Amino acid sequence: MTDFTQFIPPFRLSEHVLELWQEPQLYDTSMTVLMGFLVSAVCGWIGCYLILQGMALLGDAISHTVLLGIVIVVLLGGSFGGPAMFCGAALTGLATTLLIEALHSTSRVKEDAATGIVFTSLFALGVVLIGIFAGRAHIDTSHVLFGNLLEVANGQPYRIGRWALPVPVAQMSLLAVLIAGLIGAFYKELLVVSFDPQLAASLGLRPRLIRYAMMAMLSVAVVGAFESVGAILVVAMLISPAATAYLLTRRLSMMFLYSTIASGLSSLFGFHLAYWLDVSPAGAMVTVSCSLFTIAFLFGPQQGIVAKSVRHWRLRLRTQQENLLRCLLEQGAVAESPAAQLHQLAVSLGLSRWSTALAVWRLRRRGWLLASQNQFQQVALSFAGRQEAERLERAHRLWETYLVEHVGLAVDHVHPTAEEIEHLLSDQLVEKVDDALGHPDTDPLGEPIPRSSIADWSPGVFSLSKLRIGDRARIVGLGDSPVELTGALRDSDPNPACEVVGLVLTLGQELKVTARNPQPAIWVVVLGDGHSRSIPHHLADRILVQRLTPPATDSVTTTSPSGASY
Amino acid sequence: MSTTAVPPNPPPIEVHDLTVSYDKKPVLWNIDVSFPEGQIIGIIGPNGAGKSTLIKSIMGLMPAESGWVKVYGQPLARQRRLVGYVPQRESVDWDFPVTVRDVVLMGTYGKLGLFRRPGKAERELCDHCLMQVGMAAFADRQIANLSGGQRQRVFLARALAQDSRIYLMDEPFVGVDAATEAAIIELLRTLKRQNRTLLVVHHDLQTAPEYFDSMLMLNMRLVAFGPTQEVFTTPLLQKTYGGRLTILSEAAEQVAGTRR
Numbered sequence: 014m015t016d017f018t019q020f021i022p023p024f025r026l027s028e029h030v031l032e033l034w035q036e037p038q039l040y041d042t043s044m045t046v047l048m049g050f051l052v053s054a055v056c057g058w059i060g061c062y063l064i065l066q067g068m069a070l071l072g073d074a075i076s077h078t079v080l081l082g083i084v085i086v087v088l089l090g091g092s093f094g095g096p097a098m099f100c101g102a103a104l105t106g107l108a109t110t111l112l113i114e115a116l117h118s119t120s121r122v123k124e125d126a127a128t129g130i131v132f133t134s135l136f137a138l139g140v141v142l143i144g145i146f147a148g149r150a151h152i153d154t155s156h157v158l159f160g161n162l163l164e165v166a167n168g169q170p171y172r173i174g175r176w177a178l179p180v181p182v183a184q185m186s187l188l189a190v191l192i193a194g195l196i197g198a199f200y201k202e203l204l205v206v207s208f209d210p211q212l213a214a215s216l217g218l219r220p221r222l223i224r225y226a227m228m229a230m231l232s233v234a235v236v237g238a239f240e241s242v243g244a245i246l247v248v249a250m251l252i253s254p255a256a257t258a259y260l261l262t263r264r265l266s267m268m269f270l271y272s273t274i275a276s277g278l279s280s281l282f283g284f285h286l287a288y289w290l291d292v293s294p295a296g297a298m299v300t301v302s303c304s305l306f307t308i309a310f311l312f313g314p315q316q317g318i319v320a321k322s323v324r325h326w327r328l329r330l331r332t333q334q335e336n337l338l339r340c341l342l343e344q345g346a347v348a349e350s351p352a353a354q355l356h357q358l359a360v361s362l363g364l365s366r367w368s369t370a371l372a373v374w375r376l377r378r379r380g381w382l383l384a385s386q387n388q389f390q391q392v393a394l395s396f397a398g399r400q401e402a403e404r405l406e407r408a409h410r411l412w413e414t415y416l417v418e419h420v421g422l423a424v425d426h427v428h429p430t431a432e433e434i435e436h437l438l439s440d441q442l443v444e445k446v447d448d449a450l451g452h453p454d455t456d457p458l459g460e461p462i463p464r465s466s467i468a469d470w471s472p473g474v475f476s477l478s479k480l481r482i483g484d485r486a487r488i489v490g491l492g493d494s495p496v497e498l499t500g501a502l503r504d505s506d507p508n509p510a511c512e513v514v515g516l517v518l519t520l521g522q523e524l525k526v527t528a529r530n531p532q533p534a535i536w537v538v539v540l541g542d543g544h545s546r547s548i549p550h551h552l553a554d555r556i557l558v559q560r561l562t563p564p565a566t567d568s569v570t571t572t573s574p575s576g577a578s579y
Numbered sequence: 580m581s582t583t584a585v586p587p588n589p590p591p592i593e594v595h596d597l598t599v600s601y602d603k604k605p606v607l608w609n610i611d612v613s614f615p616e617g618q619i620i621g622i623i624g625p626n627g628a629g630k631s632t633l634i635k636s637i638m639g640l641m642p643a644e645s646g647w648v649k650v651y652g653q654p655l656a657r658q659r660r661l662v663g664y665v666p667q668r669e670s671v672d673w674d675f676p677v678t679v680r681d682v683v684l685m686g687t688y689g690k691l692g693l694f695r696r697p698g699k700a701e702r703e704l705c706d707h708c709l710m711q712v713g714m715a716a717f718a719d720r721q722i723a724n725l726s727g728g729q730r731q732r733v734f735l736a737r738a739l740a741q742d743s744r745i746y747l748m749d750e751p752f753v754g755v756d757a758a759t760e761a762a763i764i765e766l767l768r769t770l771k772r773q774n775r776t777l778l779v780v781h782h783d784l785q786t787a788p789e790y791f792d793s794m795l796m797l798n799m800r801l802v803a804f805g806p807t808q809e810v811f812t813t814p815l816l817q818k819t820y821g822g823r824l825t826i827l828s829e830a831a832e833q834v835a836g837t838r839r
Contacts, residue, residue: 065672065675065676067672198694199693200696201685201688201691201696201697202688202693204677204681204685205685205688207675208671208672208675208677208682208685209666209670209671209685211635211640211664211666211670212664212666212685212737214638214639214640215638215639215640215659215662215663215664216659216688216689217656217659217689259676262676263676263721263723264676264677264678264721265676265677265681267676268676
């Protein structure tokens with residue numbers, strides 16, 4: 014096998030980087046890098062709009078057909094890079110757009126195919142014309158196709174005071190200022206046309222006209238870029254900095270900034286890469302530019318592949334931990350009760366030894382798990398761990414109940430779905446489901462649903478609707494209550510009471526839940542004075558109580574009491 | 580030359596002999612209708628009846644083959660500020676890198692004209708409009724993270740920011756949650772109380788009689804237009820929905836075939 018490394022020259026920092034920024038070479042270096050940056054930045058700005066409008070292919074097309082415009086202008090006697098050439102290019106760009114639209118609207122050819130046909134035809138025509146008139150016109154094909162960034166600095170300098178800029182760089186700077194100015198001036202028009210052309214048209218803007226203007230602008234930028242990077246690599250400059258920026262941000266203004274930064278980096282690093290490997294600077298710049306895109310694709314903070322995998326991985330870890338918690342709860346491995354054997358747990362959950370070890374380690378760090386001294390052979394839930402496990406079990410069983418009663422699924426279909434969703438539902442949504450179901454005590458299979466540990470008001474204060482049969486509680490207030498209730502509970506009232514549909518309850522009164530009617534949901538309570546009251550769901554939600562029975566002693570949900578034998 | 584007498588109270592929208600083709604195929608034939616002011620008007624009809632086409636061509640977004648549209652007695656081009664358009668929600672790319680506020684601000688562009696950027700006054704107006712649709716808390720959110728109902732509310736807030744006399748809305752109730760639907764109809768009624776005219780493309784017959792003061796029943800041609808209790812009747816509904824007029828469709832196909 015060939016040893017490819019022999020083709021790569023050794024990298025020397027002083028020769029390939031530092032010396033280039035010192036006196037004899039400083040001018041050439043800075044001009045080349047500046048030109049690369051300007052070309053890439055200007056193309057990138059227009060590229061942002063191309064990408065957002067899904068017109069990247071049209072940009073590709075125009076950057077090629079502009080060649081034909083250049084050739085025709087040169088044949089007609091125009092100078093290379095003169096104003097005539099910019100006009101010619103703008104016209105060619107427009108012609109390309111119009112031709113594609115015409116072909117697309119008058120035949121069955123779809124837009125992408127129309128684009129492909131028009132741009133290759135016009136491009137080929139340009140190549141052929143160069144061939145025929147090569148002697149008369151001073152252009153050669155490889156220069157036009159690939160450009161030569163290194164020659165930029167050798168051109169006639171254009172002097173402004175003590176500054177000297179090579180003509181192409183001066184031209185490109187002017188172009189950059191012009192295009193930035195146009196984008197700035199028409200920012201809101203470009204925005205509305207790109208986002209919602211129909212609204213733009215209804216506001217009296219002309220989306221098509223603006224699009225044509227943009228294509229003309231693009232053509233002009235491409236001509237400016239031609240000499241240095243050539244027709245083929247201009248496409249990369251149009252798309253890749255803008256696409257990189259698109260992956261990194263969700264703000265249009267930031268997109269312009271990031272695309273400009275990407276242009277600067279690709280110009281600088283591309284230049285040095287080209288010097289080191291002795292390759293085309295334009296090619297090296299585009300290589301760097303595409304590497305930046307790859308980095309954004311992989312490591313972008315929100316949409317990057319790595320960030321996404323990390324999120325998935327963390328969710329998987331959490332799911333495993335939470336399954337472990339619930340498994341322990343089902344086996345009754347709680348606090349002082351006998352602990353569960355870890356390896357048996359791992360087998361029943363289908364986890365590898367490492368996953369189990371990691372889950373146990375993380376759960377212990379959160380204080381949810383108690384482990385025996387001998388190498389974590391035995392584990393049990395701590396008090397906080399049991400609360401967490403009950404929270405999960407509650408979400409699981411409530412969701413099962415919801416699927417059966419509201420969605421109408423068969424009982425044997427609901428477990429797998431609930432198994433997945435219990436890890437994803439927010440506490441608020443779980444409480445909403447609970448309320449919609451009328452705060453049930455058991456799921457459709459008759460399994461008990463753990464109580465809510467989410468306080469409705471201040472810590473320890475719940476709605477009366479969350480009480481279960483046998484619970485004792487003291488009334489402490491009325492939450493989001495109708496006016497007639499709050500009126501009765503003012504501080505000035507020595508004996509605050511409320512009276513609704515024959516219901517008389519007093520603040521501070523103790524009560525005990527003696528019965529529950531599921532449909533419609535009614536709570537029957539016995540007050541301290543021995544009288545009983547029936548409280549409908551909507552009022553039970555509003556009456557706030559403090560439970561007198563501490564949750565620790567009665568809320569353990571052990572579905573298999575025999576689990577204690579572990 | 581002769582001076583055409585403009586009636587003292589021209590209707591918000593007058594459509595005269597409007598024929599519209601889509602891809603050379605006629606989809607609306609000779610529509611004649613004049614909409615009254617200060618009403619919520621439903622445009623109903625089966626799929627492919629030309630409901631969206633009608634409001635698009637009123638808006639000048641689709642060229643008419645014949646006929647004209649007048650807004651308060653004048654051509655639309657002179658009256659654009661008076662007309663607000665709410666396109667179908669799915670007609671835009673919701674991955675676009677802008678915030679909710681940016682989208683609502685677009686509603687003020689018409690009044691701002693060229694070169695003027697939205698300033699503090701526009702921002703305040705936009706926040707007020709967002710509040711009216713219950714989306715004030717979302718002003719700085721990226722539009723990509725919104726639900727279907729929230730997106731529709733953003734579009735409505737943008738329409739409010741346009742502050743038009745007439746609104747043309749393309750299927751604002753499609754695919755929104757019940758709360759949003761209620762919020763939208765409430766908003767439409769508020770606009771109506773301000774004597775604005777609302778044209779709403781709608782496809783749900785169940786809610787139609789409750790929502791609209793008048794209805795335009797459309798199926799390639801105008802089947803009926805009038806107050807809801809007069810036109811929302813079984814015979815007219817059958818006429819609108821009872822299959823296409825086969826000869827009309829066939830003629831349209833043939834016209835398209837020879838023109839292509």
